[in-house]
Amino acid sequence: SQQGEEDPQALSIQEGENATMNCSYKTSINNLQWYRQNSGRGLVHLILIRSNEREKHSGRLRVTLDTSKKSSSLLITASRAADTASYFCATDRVNNNDMRFGAGTRLTVKP
């Protein structure tokens, strides 16, 4: 079963706009990670936020984590056509040794 569920399933925006994707999860976590996948290729790790952190930045990426609501958001600012990809959240759950991924958000950035 999936731990993370991304919302929306698909998002289409214009270049230069901001893109926000959300992730909800069910059980307590040690950390939450976001990954990017270009069309059938391997996933690339973007950012990791630990359970005691509320916000993290990396370049144009901003991730927030609300453990009380069991949710996270990924914001991509000033999007580019090259940001077109699928984005997945993954959770490292407390007392588990596996990593659970959601079904992903498909982001399309139009030039």
Place this chain on the structure above:
Amino acid sequence: EAQVTQNPRYLITVTGKKLTVTCSQNMNHEYMSWYRQDPGLGLRQIYYSMNVEVTDKGDVPEGYKVSRKEKRNFPLILESPSPNQTSLYFCASSPRTGRDGYTFGSGTRLTVV
């Protein structure tokens, strides 16, 4: 270059013919894992390994086997493939169990006819 290498990249096989998908990492990572990706279902974990000779089932282990005899290698074995195992498979590794980000291989697209 630090990487996870999977082979083959594409594979078409027939039902019941045993196959192995290889996975190797050159980063001295302790943790390795196999996932399958299907449309609408995201990535589902098949097996994972926390270290040499330590493996455990993920969410969808049926029909698969793994072994971890060396730290760098984590092959995925399908003893008798069936069409419902047609999927995109990914191997991934991490320094430690989930505590660090994964490095993913490029994927193996398997078709079982």
